[in-house]
Amino acid sequence: HKTFYSSKSKTHVQYHLPPGPRALPIIGHMHLIGSIPHKSFRDLCHRYGPLIYLRLGSVPCVVASSPELAKEIVGHNELYFASRSVTIASHHITYDSSGFAFVPYTPFWKFAKKTVMSQLLGGRTLSQLQPIRADELRLLVQLLLEKAKARRLYSGKDDQARVARDLARENIDVQGLLKRSKVTRSKFDVLLETILKERQELRKKKETSDQDSIDDGVKDFIDILLDIQEDDSQEIKLTRNNIKAIALDLFMAGTDTSTSASEWALAELYNHPAIFNKARKEIDSVVGKTRLIQESDVPNLPYLQAIMKETLRLHPPIPFLARESTEDRNISGYDIPARTAVFINVWSINRDPKYWADPLEFKPERFLVNEVVSDRSDGAVKSVLDVRGQHFNLLPFGTGRRGCPGIWLALQEVSAVVGAMIQCFDWEMKDKAELDMSERPGLTVPRAVPLMLLPVTRLNPFG
Numbered sequence: 001h002k003t004f005y006s007s008k009s010k011t012h013v014q015y016h017l018p019p020g021p022r023a024l025p026i027i028g029h030m031h032l033i034g035s036i037p038h039k040s041f042r043d044l045c046h047r048y049g050p051l052i053y054l055r056l057g058s059v060p061c062v063v064a065s066s067p068e069l070a071k072e073i074v075g076h077n078e079l080y081f082a083s084r085s086v087t088i089a090s091h092h093i094t095y096d097s098s099g100f101a102f103v104p105y106t107p108f109w110k111f112a113k114k115t116v117m118s119q120l121l122g123g124r125t126l127s128q129l130q131p132i133r134a135d136e137l138r139l140l141v142q143l144l145l146e147k148a149k150a151r152r153l154y155s156g157k158d159d160q161a162r163v164a165r166d167l168a169r170e171n172i173d174v175q176g177l178l179k180r181s182k183v184t185r186s187k188f189d190v191l192l193e194t195i196l197k198e199r200q201e202l203r204k205k206k207e208t209s210d211q212d213s214i215d216d217g218v219k220d221f222i223d224i225l226l227d228i229q230e231d232d233s234q235e236i237k238l239t240r241n242n243i244k245a246i247a248l249d250l251f252m253a254g255t256d257t258s259t260s261a262s263e264w265a266l267a268e269l270y271n272h273p274a275i276f277n278k279a280r281k282e283i284d285s286v287v288g289k290t291r292l293i294q295e296s297d298v299p300n301l302p303y304l305q306a307i308m309k310e311t312l313r314l315h316p317p318i319p320f321l322a323r324e325s326t327e328d329r330n331i332s333g334y335d336i337p338a339r340t341a342v343f344i345n346v347w348s349i350n351r352d353p354k355y356w357a358d359p360l361e362f363k364p365e366r367f368l369v370n371e372v373v374s375d376r377s378d379g380a381v382k383s384v385l386d387v388r389g390q391h392f393n394l395l396p397f398g399t400g401r402r403g404c405p406g407i408w409l410a411l412q413e414v415s416a417v418v419g420a421m422i423q424c425f426d427w428e429m430k431d432k433a434e435l436d437m438s439e440r441p442g443l444t445v446p447r448a449v450p451l452m453l454l455p456v457t458r459l460n461p462f463g
Protein backbone atom coordinates (compact mmCIF):
# COMPACT_ATOMS: atom_id res chain seq x y z
CA HIS A 1 0.00 0.00 0.00
CA LYS A 2 1.19 3.51 -0.80
CA THR A 3 -0.19 6.83 0.32
CA PHE A 4 -0.71 9.54 -2.30
CA TYR A 5 -2.03 13.04 -2.11
CA SER A 6 -5.15 13.33 -4.25
CA SER A 7 -5.57 16.78 -5.75
CA LYS A 8 -9.22 15.95 -6.52
CA SER A 9 -10.35 15.11 -2.98
CA LYS A 10 -7.57 17.23 -1.36
CA THR A 11 -6.78 14.38 1.03
CA HIS A 12 -4.22 11.62 1.33
CA VAL A 13 -5.44 8.39 -0.23
CA GLN A 14 -4.14 4.88 0.33
CA TYR A 15 -3.67 2.92 -2.88
CA HIS A 16 -3.14 -0.80 -3.27
CA LEU A 17 -0.72 -0.56 -6.18
CA PRO A 18 0.36 -3.39 -8.49
CA PRO A 19 3.64 -5.08 -7.52
CA GLY A 20 7.01 -3.95 -8.84
CA PRO A 21 10.68 -3.68 -8.03
CA ARG A 22 12.05 -1.32 -5.42
CA ALA A 23 12.44 2.25 -6.67
CA LEU A 24 15.58 4.36 -6.38
CA PRO A 25 15.34 7.96 -5.14
CA ILE A 26 14.58 10.49 -7.91
CA ILE A 27 15.03 8.20 -10.93
CA GLY A 28 12.58 5.58 -9.66
CA HIS A 29 12.89 2.61 -12.03
CA MET A 30 14.48 4.46 -14.91
CA HIS A 31 17.70 2.42 -14.55
CA LEU A 32 15.76 -0.79 -15.23
CA ILE A 33 14.56 0.34 -18.65
CA GLY A 34 17.08 -0.46 -21.38
CA SER A 35 17.27 0.86 -24.92
CA ILE A 36 14.39 -1.38 -26.03
CA PRO A 37 11.63 -0.57 -23.48
CA HIS A 38 9.17 -3.30 -24.54
CA LYS A 39 11.83 -5.93 -23.81
CA SER A 40 12.60 -4.42 -20.40
CA PHE A 41 8.86 -4.34 -19.62
CA ARG A 42 8.53 -8.01 -20.61
CA ASP A 43 11.45 -9.03 -18.38
CA LEU A 44 10.06 -7.09 -15.42
CA CYS A 45 6.59 -8.63 -15.93
CA HIS A 46 8.16 -12.09 -15.96
CA ARG A 47 9.52 -11.38 -12.47
CA TYR A 48 6.69 -9.43 -10.87
CA GLY A 49 3.51 -10.50 -12.68
CA PRO A 50 1.40 -9.36 -15.66
CA LEU A 51 0.50 -6.02 -14.02
CA ILE A 52 3.38 -4.01 -12.56
CA TYR A 53 3.85 -0.54 -11.14
CA LEU A 54 6.91 1.55 -12.00
CA ARG A 55 8.05 5.10 -11.58
CA LEU A 56 9.97 6.50 -14.55
CA GLY A 57 11.56 9.58 -13.05
CA SER A 58 8.57 11.39 -11.62
CA VAL A 59 6.04 9.68 -13.91
CA PRO A 60 3.98 6.90 -12.33
CA CYS A 61 3.45 4.02 -14.79
CA VAL A 62 1.63 0.72 -14.99
CA VAL A 63 2.58 -1.98 -17.49
CA ALA A 64 0.07 -4.69 -18.43
CA SER A 65 1.08 -7.76 -20.37
CA SER A 66 -1.80 -10.18 -20.76
CA PRO A 67 -4.84 -10.20 -23.08
CA GLU A 68 -7.13 -10.42 -20.03
CA LEU A 69 -5.66 -7.23 -18.56
CA ALA A 70 -5.71 -5.52 -21.97
CA LYS A 71 -9.42 -6.35 -22.21
CA GLU A 72 -10.10 -5.04 -18.70
CA ILE A 73 -8.14 -1.80 -19.22
CA VAL A 74 -8.61 -0.68 -22.85
CA GLY A 75 -11.77 -2.78 -23.38
CA HIS A 76 -14.19 -2.67 -20.42
CA ASN A 77 -12.67 0.48 -18.91
CA GLU A 78 -11.69 2.21 -22.14
CA LEU A 79 -13.33 5.50 -21.19
CA TYR A 80 -11.01 5.87 -18.21
CA PHE A 81 -7.91 4.98 -20.24
CA ALA A 82 -8.58 6.93 -23.45
CA SER A 83 -6.11 9.73 -22.74
CA ARG A 84 -2.45 10.07 -23.64
CA SER A 85 0.19 11.84 -21.64
CA VAL A 86 2.06 14.59 -23.41
CA THR A 87 5.84 14.65 -23.38
CA ILE A 88 7.56 18.00 -23.77
CA ALA A 89 8.93 16.98 -27.17
CA SER A 90 5.64 15.73 -28.55
CA HIS A 91 3.85 18.81 -27.20
CA HIS A 92 6.23 21.02 -29.06
CA ILE A 93 6.45 19.14 -32.31
CA THR A 94 2.67 18.86 -32.64
CA TYR A 95 2.08 22.63 -32.60
CA ASP A 96 1.61 22.83 -28.82
CA SER A 97 -0.65 19.78 -28.94
CA SER A 98 -3.03 21.26 -31.53
CA GLY A 99 -3.41 17.88 -33.23
CA PHE A 100 -5.01 14.75 -31.87
CA ALA A 101 -2.74 11.70 -31.86
CA PHE A 102 -0.56 12.82 -28.96
CA VAL A 103 -3.05 14.80 -26.91
CA PRO A 104 -5.20 13.99 -23.85
CA TYR A 105 -8.85 12.98 -24.11
CA THR A 106 -10.55 16.33 -24.69
CA PRO A 107 -13.55 17.70 -26.68
CA PHE A 108 -11.08 18.87 -29.34
CA TRP A 109 -9.62 15.37 -29.61
CA LYS A 110 -13.17 13.99 -30.05
CA PHE A 111 -13.92 16.49 -32.82
CA ALA A 112 -10.63 15.89 -34.61
CA LYS A 113 -10.88 12.11 -34.35
CA LYS A 114 -14.44 12.14 -35.69
CA THR A 115 -13.32 14.35 -38.59
CA VAL A 116 -10.39 12.11 -39.38
CA MET A 117 -12.41 8.88 -39.19
CA SER A 118 -15.38 10.12 -41.20
CA GLN A 119 -13.66 12.39 -43.70
CA LEU A 120 -9.88 12.24 -44.03
CA LEU A 121 -9.63 8.47 -43.60
CA GLY A 122 -13.28 7.71 -44.39
CA GLY A 123 -14.24 5.23 -47.10
CA ARG A 124 -15.18 7.92 -49.62
CA THR A 125 -11.89 9.82 -49.43
CA LEU A 126 -9.82 6.66 -49.40
CA SER A 127 -11.52 5.32 -52.51
CA GLN A 128 -11.28 8.70 -54.26
CA LEU A 129 -7.55 8.81 -53.56
CA GLN A 130 -7.05 5.16 -54.53
CA PRO A 131 -5.79 6.00 -58.07
CA ILE A 132 -2.99 8.10 -56.52
CA ARG A 133 -1.91 5.20 -54.34
CA ALA A 134 -2.08 2.84 -57.34
CA ASP A 135 0.12 5.25 -59.25
CA GLU A 136 2.66 5.34 -56.42
CA LEU A 137 2.78 1.54 -56.36
CA ARG A 138 3.32 1.48 -60.13
CA LEU A 139 6.17 3.99 -59.78
CA LEU A 140 7.78 1.93 -57.03
CA VAL A 141 7.64 -1.24 -59.14
CA GLN A 142 9.04 0.61 -62.15
CA LEU A 143 11.91 1.93 -60.04
CA LEU A 144 12.67 -1.57 -58.82
CA LEU A 145 12.55 -2.95 -62.37
CA GLU A 146 15.23 -0.40 -63.29
CA LYS A 147 17.31 -1.34 -60.25
CA ALA A 148 16.99 -4.99 -61.21
CA LYS A 149 18.24 -4.21 -64.71
CA ALA A 150 21.25 -2.42 -63.25
CA ARG A 151 21.73 -5.14 -60.59
CA ARG A 152 21.62 -2.56 -57.83
CA LEU A 153 20.70 -3.10 -54.20
CA TYR A 154 17.47 -1.53 -53.09
CA SER A 155 17.35 0.10 -49.71
CA GLY A 156 14.40 2.43 -50.10
CA LYS A 157 16.69 5.43 -50.31
CA ASP A 158 15.37 6.71 -53.64
CA ASP A 159 12.01 7.48 -52.14
CA GLN A 160 11.08 11.11 -52.72
CA ALA A 161 9.25 11.22 -49.42
CA ARG A 162 12.52 10.36 -47.70
CA VAL A 163 13.14 13.84 -46.35
CA ALA A 164 9.78 13.99 -44.66
CA ARG A 165 10.02 10.41 -43.43
CA ASP A 166 13.46 10.98 -41.94
CA LEU A 167 12.09 14.00 -40.13
CA ALA A 168 9.32 11.90 -38.60
CA ARG A 169 11.87 9.32 -37.51
CA GLU A 170 14.13 12.00 -36.06
CA ASN A 171 11.34 13.08 -33.76
CA ILE A 172 10.74 9.55 -32.54
CA ASP A 173 14.43 8.91 -31.94
CA VAL A 174 14.94 11.98 -29.82
CA GLN A 175 11.72 12.00 -27.79
CA GLY A 176 12.29 14.26 -24.84
CA LEU A 177 15.06 16.31 -26.39
CA LEU A 178 13.37 19.64 -26.77
CA LYS A 179 16.14 21.28 -28.71
CA ARG A 180 16.16 18.71 -31.49
CA SER A 181 12.38 18.67 -31.61
CA LYS A 182 12.37 22.44 -32.22
CA VAL A 183 14.61 21.96 -35.25
CA THR A 184 12.50 19.09 -36.53
CA ARG A 185 9.33 21.08 -36.12
CA SER A 186 10.62 24.10 -37.96
CA LYS A 187 11.73 21.91 -40.90
CA PHE A 188 8.26 20.36 -40.99
CA ASP A 189 6.71 23.78 -40.71
CA VAL A 190 8.46 25.03 -43.84
CA LEU A 191 7.14 22.00 -45.74
CA LEU A 192 3.58 22.39 -44.45
CA GLU A 193 3.44 26.17 -44.94
CA THR A 194 4.48 25.75 -48.57
CA ILE A 195 1.78 23.16 -49.17
CA LEU A 196 -0.88 25.26 -47.40
CA LYS A 197 -0.01 28.44 -49.26
CA GLU A 198 -0.06 26.70 -52.64
CA ARG A 199 -3.38 25.14 -51.84
CA GLN A 200 -4.97 28.37 -50.66
CA GLU A 201 -3.86 30.15 -53.82
CA LEU A 202 -5.38 27.41 -55.93
CA ARG A 203 -8.64 27.65 -53.98
CA LYS A 204 -8.75 31.40 -54.54
CA LYS A 205 -8.18 30.89 -58.25
CA LYS A 206 -10.99 28.37 -58.31
CA GLU A 207 -13.37 30.82 -56.63
CA THR A 208 -12.68 33.57 -59.11
CA SER A 209 -12.73 31.42 -62.22
CA ASP A 210 -15.63 29.43 -63.52
CA GLN A 211 -13.41 26.90 -65.18
CA ASP A 212 -14.29 23.46 -64.00
CA SER A 213 -10.98 22.24 -65.26
CA ILE A 214 -9.15 23.29 -62.10
CA ASP A 215 -11.52 21.22 -60.01
CA ASP A 216 -11.40 17.47 -60.57
CA GLY A 217 -13.72 16.92 -57.58
CA VAL A 218 -11.08 14.95 -55.66
CA LYS A 219 -10.11 16.45 -52.32
CA ASP A 220 -7.03 15.55 -50.38
CA PHE A 221 -6.47 15.89 -46.62
CA ILE A 222 -5.48 19.57 -46.79
CA ASP A 223 -8.50 20.49 -48.95
CA ILE A 224 -10.86 18.71 -46.60
CA LEU A 225 -9.35 20.44 -43.56
CA LEU A 226 -9.55 23.85 -45.25
CA ASP A 227 -13.22 23.17 -46.11
CA ILE A 228 -13.92 22.39 -42.46
CA GLN A 229 -12.10 25.53 -41.37
CA GLU A 230 -14.29 27.67 -43.65
CA ASP A 231 -17.51 25.96 -42.60
CA ASP A 232 -19.12 28.09 -39.88
CA SER A 233 -21.58 25.41 -38.87
CA GLN A 234 -18.81 23.18 -37.44
CA GLU A 235 -18.86 22.82 -33.65
CA ILE A 236 -15.16 23.72 -33.40
CA LYS A 237 -13.28 26.30 -35.44
CA LEU A 238 -10.02 24.85 -36.73
CA THR A 239 -6.97 27.11 -36.50
CA ARG A 240 -4.10 27.07 -38.99
CA ASN A 241 -2.02 25.31 -36.35
CA ASN A 242 -4.76 22.68 -35.94
CA ILE A 243 -4.66 21.97 -39.67
CA LYS A 244 -0.89 21.68 -39.70
CA ALA A 245 -0.88 19.56 -36.56
CA ILE A 246 -3.52 17.14 -37.84
CA ALA A 247 -1.70 16.75 -41.16
CA LEU A 248 1.53 16.15 -39.27
CA ASP A 249 -0.10 13.64 -36.91
CA LEU A 250 -1.38 11.57 -39.80
CA PHE A 251 1.99 11.73 -41.45
CA MET A 252 3.96 10.82 -38.35
CA ALA A 253 1.56 8.06 -37.29
CA GLY A 254 1.22 6.57 -40.77
CA THR A 255 4.70 6.62 -42.30
CA ASP A 256 7.16 4.77 -40.10
CA THR A 257 4.51 2.24 -39.09
CA SER A 258 3.65 1.24 -42.66
CA THR A 259 7.32 1.21 -43.72
CA SER A 260 8.26 -0.93 -40.75
CA ALA A 261 5.45 -3.44 -41.50
CA SER A 262 6.39 -3.82 -45.18
CA GLU A 263 10.09 -4.11 -44.42
CA TRP A 264 9.58 -6.80 -41.76
CA ALA A 265 7.17 -8.69 -44.05
CA LEU A 266 9.72 -8.80 -46.86
CA ALA A 267 12.49 -9.80 -44.45
CA GLU A 268 10.40 -12.70 -43.07
CA LEU A 269 9.48 -13.78 -46.61
CA TYR A 270 13.14 -13.75 -47.60
CA ASN A 271 13.92 -16.05 -44.68
CA HIS A 272 10.95 -18.34 -45.50
CA PRO A 273 11.07 -19.23 -49.22
CA ALA A 274 8.26 -21.81 -48.94
CA ILE A 275 5.89 -19.14 -47.58
CA PHE A 276 7.05 -16.72 -50.29
CA ASN A 277 6.32 -19.27 -53.02
CA LYS A 278 2.91 -20.17 -51.59
CA ALA A 279 1.96 -16.47 -51.57
CA ARG A 280 3.19 -16.08 -55.14
CA LYS A 281 1.08 -19.03 -56.29
CA GLU A 282 -1.97 -17.43 -54.68
CA ILE A 283 -1.29 -14.09 -56.38
CA ASP A 284 -0.69 -15.77 -59.75
CA SER A 285 -3.97 -17.62 -59.56
CA VAL A 286 -6.04 -14.61 -58.45
CA VAL A 287 -4.31 -11.69 -60.21
CA GLY A 288 -2.58 -13.47 -63.08
CA LYS A 289 0.69 -12.50 -64.69
CA THR A 290 -0.36 -9.73 -67.03
CA ARG A 291 -1.23 -6.93 -64.63
CA LEU A 292 0.11 -5.53 -61.37
CA ILE A 293 -1.66 -6.51 -58.14
CA GLN A 294 -3.85 -3.72 -56.75
CA GLU A 295 -5.55 -2.91 -53.45
CA SER A 296 -8.90 -4.29 -54.61
CA ASP A 297 -7.28 -7.75 -55.02
CA VAL A 298 -6.35 -7.96 -51.32
CA PRO A 299 -9.75 -9.25 -50.09
CA ASN A 300 -9.35 -12.19 -52.50
CA LEU A 301 -5.89 -13.09 -51.21
CA PRO A 302 -6.36 -14.77 -47.81
CA TYR A 303 -2.79 -16.08 -47.62
CA LEU A 304 -1.32 -12.62 -48.26
CA GLN A 305 -3.62 -11.25 -45.55
CA ALA A 306 -2.41 -13.99 -43.19
CA ILE A 307 1.20 -12.98 -43.94
CA MET A 308 0.39 -9.39 -42.99
CA LYS A 309 -1.26 -10.46 -39.73
CA GLU A 310 1.65 -12.72 -38.84
CA THR A 311 4.09 -9.88 -39.58
CA LEU A 312 2.12 -7.51 -37.34
CA ARG A 313 2.01 -10.17 -34.61
CA LEU A 314 5.77 -10.74 -34.51
CA HIS A 315 6.80 -7.20 -35.40
CA PRO A 316 4.13 -4.76 -34.23
CA PRO A 317 5.42 -1.37 -35.45
CA ILE A 318 4.13 0.23 -32.24
CA PRO A 319 5.18 -2.28 -29.58
CA PHE A 320 3.04 -1.00 -26.72
CA LEU A 321 -0.12 1.07 -26.45
CA ALA A 322 0.55 4.24 -24.46
CA ARG A 323 -2.43 5.62 -22.59
CA GLU A 324 -3.08 7.63 -19.45
CA SER A 325 -5.71 7.06 -16.75
CA THR A 326 -8.11 9.95 -16.18
CA GLU A 327 -9.64 8.66 -12.91
CA ASP A 328 -8.72 6.26 -10.12
CA ARG A 329 -9.62 2.73 -11.28
CA ASN A 330 -9.40 -0.70 -9.74
CA ILE A 331 -8.01 -3.23 -12.19
CA SER A 332 -7.74 -6.88 -11.30
CA GLY A 333 -7.70 -6.07 -7.57
CA TYR A 334 -5.10 -3.29 -7.81
CA ASP A 335 -5.53 0.47 -7.79
CA ILE A 336 -4.40 2.54 -10.75
CA PRO A 337 -4.48 6.19 -9.66
CA ALA A 338 -5.61 8.98 -11.99
CA ARG A 339 -2.89 10.36 -14.28
CA THR A 340 -0.86 7.17 -14.36
CA ALA A 341 0.82 6.33 -17.68
CA VAL A 342 -0.50 2.95 -18.76
CA PHE A 343 1.37 0.73 -21.20
CA ILE A 344 -0.14 -2.38 -22.78
CA ASN A 345 2.77 -4.47 -23.98
CA VAL A 346 1.33 -5.71 -27.27
CA TRP A 347 4.74 -6.97 -28.38
CA SER A 348 5.17 -9.32 -25.42
CA ILE A 349 1.55 -10.57 -25.53
CA ASN A 350 2.11 -11.43 -29.20
CA ARG A 351 5.13 -13.58 -28.31
CA ASP A 352 3.80 -15.23 -25.17
CA PRO A 353 3.61 -19.06 -25.35
CA LYS A 354 0.56 -18.88 -23.04
CA TYR A 355 -1.44 -17.35 -25.89
CA TRP A 356 0.28 -18.61 -29.05
CA ALA A 357 1.56 -21.98 -30.23
CA ASP A 358 5.21 -21.73 -31.37
CA PRO A 359 5.11 -17.98 -30.74
CA LEU A 360 8.50 -17.18 -32.21
CA GLU A 361 7.86 -19.01 -35.49
CA PHE A 362 6.69 -17.07 -38.54
CA LYS A 363 3.62 -19.14 -39.48
CA PRO A 364 0.92 -17.30 -41.47
CA GLU A 365 -1.06 -20.57 -41.56
CA ARG A 366 -2.14 -19.96 -37.98
CA PHE A 367 -4.50 -17.32 -39.34
CA LEU A 368 -6.12 -19.52 -41.96
CA VAL A 369 -7.90 -22.26 -40.04
CA ASN A 370 -6.52 -23.04 -36.63
CA GLU A 371 -7.36 -19.92 -34.75
CA VAL A 372 -10.97 -19.43 -35.76
CA VAL A 373 -12.74 -17.90 -32.81
CA SER A 374 -16.40 -17.48 -32.05
CA ASP A 375 -17.64 -13.93 -31.74
CA ARG A 376 -20.81 -14.91 -29.96
CA SER A 377 -21.42 -17.29 -27.10
CA ASP A 378 -23.90 -19.31 -29.18
CA GLY A 379 -21.16 -19.73 -31.78
CA ALA A 380 -23.38 -18.34 -34.53
CA VAL A 381 -20.89 -15.84 -35.86
CA LYS A 382 -17.39 -17.09 -36.52
CA SER A 383 -14.46 -15.10 -37.66
CA VAL A 384 -10.78 -15.64 -38.15
CA LEU A 385 -8.57 -14.06 -35.52
CA ASP A 386 -8.26 -10.46 -36.58
CA VAL A 387 -6.07 -7.43 -36.01
CA ARG A 388 -8.78 -4.78 -35.82
CA GLY A 389 -9.02 -4.50 -32.06
CA GLN A 390 -11.66 -7.03 -31.02
CA HIS A 391 -9.22 -9.82 -30.11
CA PHE A 392 -7.13 -8.77 -27.17
CA ASN A 393 -4.24 -11.17 -27.78
CA LEU A 394 -3.53 -9.31 -31.05
CA LEU A 395 -3.68 -5.52 -30.88
CA PRO A 396 -1.17 -4.14 -33.42
CA PHE A 397 -3.55 -1.22 -34.12
CA GLY A 398 -4.75 -0.77 -30.54
CA THR A 399 -8.48 -0.80 -29.88
CA GLY A 400 -11.58 1.24 -29.13
CA ARG A 401 -12.08 4.96 -29.50
CA ARG A 402 -8.37 5.67 -29.17
CA GLY A 403 -7.41 2.94 -31.64
CA CYS A 404 -5.67 3.54 -34.97
CA PRO A 405 -7.88 5.30 -37.54
CA GLY A 406 -5.52 4.20 -40.34
CA ILE A 407 -6.16 0.43 -40.07
CA TRP A 408 -8.06 0.04 -43.31
CA LEU A 409 -5.64 2.19 -45.28
CA ALA A 410 -2.60 0.44 -43.81
CA LEU A 411 -3.90 -3.08 -44.35
CA GLN A 412 -4.90 -2.41 -47.95
CA GLU A 413 -1.84 -0.43 -48.92
CA VAL A 414 0.89 -2.38 -47.17
CA SER A 415 -0.62 -5.68 -48.39
CA ALA A 416 -0.65 -4.40 -51.98
CA VAL A 417 2.97 -3.22 -51.72
CA VAL A 418 4.17 -6.51 -50.25
CA GLY A 419 2.04 -8.38 -52.80
CA ALA A 420 3.76 -6.49 -55.64
CA MET A 421 7.19 -7.35 -54.22
CA ILE A 422 6.19 -11.04 -54.29
CA GLN A 423 4.50 -10.90 -57.69
CA CYS A 424 7.21 -9.08 -59.65
CA PHE A 425 10.56 -9.90 -58.06
CA ASP A 426 12.82 -12.56 -56.67
CA TRP A 427 15.01 -11.23 -53.90
CA GLU A 428 18.65 -11.99 -53.38
CA MET A 429 21.32 -11.07 -50.92
CA LYS A 430 24.94 -10.58 -51.82
CA ASP A 431 26.25 -13.37 -49.57
CA LYS A 432 23.06 -15.52 -49.42
CA ALA A 433 23.09 -15.43 -45.64
CA GLU A 434 20.01 -15.43 -43.38
CA LEU A 435 18.86 -11.92 -42.62
CA ASP A 436 19.67 -10.33 -39.29
CA MET A 437 16.27 -9.95 -37.62
CA SER A 438 17.22 -7.78 -34.63
CA GLU A 439 15.27 -4.66 -33.67
CA ARG A 440 16.67 -1.17 -33.47
CA PRO A 441 16.45 0.47 -30.03
CA GLY A 442 13.70 3.05 -29.71
CA LEU A 443 9.98 3.51 -29.28
CA THR A 444 8.92 2.05 -32.61
CA VAL A 445 10.27 -1.26 -33.85
CA PRO A 446 12.29 -0.75 -37.02
CA ARG A 447 14.85 -3.27 -38.13
CA ALA A 448 18.30 -2.74 -36.62
CA VAL A 449 19.97 -3.51 -39.94
CA PRO A 450 18.34 -1.82 -42.96
CA LEU A 451 16.88 -4.33 -45.39
CA MET A 452 19.30 -4.54 -48.33
CA LEU A 453 18.08 -6.94 -50.98
CA LEU A 454 18.75 -7.25 -54.66
CA PRO A 455 15.60 -7.34 -56.81
CA VAL A 456 15.67 -9.78 -59.71
CA THR A 457 12.84 -9.26 -62.18
CA ARG A 458 10.49 -12.20 -62.27
CA LEU A 459 7.61 -10.56 -64.08
CA ASN A 460 7.23 -7.17 -65.68
CA PRO A 461 3.52 -6.33 -65.55
CA PHE A 462 4.04 -3.32 -67.85
CA GLY A 463 6.18 -4.99 -70.48
Ligand code: HEM
Binds near residue numbers: 257261
Ligand atom coordinates in the same frame (compact mmCIF):
# COMPACT_ATOMS: atom_id res chain seq x y z
C1 HEM B 1 0.96 -0.86 -40.25
C2 HEM B 1 0.59 0.38 -40.04
C3 HEM B 1 0.09 0.95 -38.74
C4 HEM B 1 0.13 0.44 -37.46
C5 HEM B 1 0.68 -0.89 -36.99
C6 HEM B 1 -0.49 1.43 -36.58
C7 HEM B 1 -0.65 1.26 -35.21
C8 HEM B 1 -1.22 2.20 -34.36
C9 HEM B 1 -1.37 2.05 -32.93
C10 HEM B 1 -0.95 0.83 -32.12
C11 HEM B 1 -1.92 3.18 -32.43
C12 HEM B 1 -2.29 3.47 -30.97
C13 HEM B 1 -3.66 2.88 -30.72
C14 HEM B 1 -4.15 2.83 -29.29
O1 HEM B 1 -3.65 3.56 -28.41
O2 HEM B 1 -5.08 2.04 -29.04
C15 HEM B 1 -2.14 4.07 -33.57
C16 HEM B 1 -2.69 5.34 -33.48
C17 HEM B 1 -2.84 6.17 -34.55
N1 HEM B 1 -2.61 5.86 -35.88
FE1 HEM B 1 -1.88 4.15 -36.63
N2 HEM B 1 -0.89 2.49 -37.33
C18 HEM B 1 -0.56 2.25 -38.66
C19 HEM B 1 -0.81 3.06 -39.73
C20 HEM B 1 -1.45 4.27 -39.67
C21 HEM B 1 -1.78 5.10 -40.82
C22 HEM B 1 -1.53 4.71 -42.28
C23 HEM B 1 -2.34 6.25 -40.33
C24 HEM B 1 -2.87 7.47 -41.04
C25 HEM B 1 -2.66 7.81 -42.27
C26 HEM B 1 -2.36 6.14 -38.87
C27 HEM B 1 -2.83 7.11 -38.02
C28 HEM B 1 -2.90 6.98 -36.64
C29 HEM B 1 -3.34 8.06 -35.75
C30 HEM B 1 -3.73 9.46 -36.17
C31 HEM B 1 -3.31 7.55 -34.45
C32 HEM B 1 -3.69 8.28 -33.16
C33 HEM B 1 -5.15 8.05 -32.85
C34 HEM B 1 -5.62 8.70 -31.55
O3 HEM B 1 -4.81 9.06 -30.70
O4 HEM B 1 -6.84 8.81 -31.38
N3 HEM B 1 -1.82 4.92 -38.52
N4 HEM B 1 -1.71 3.44 -34.72
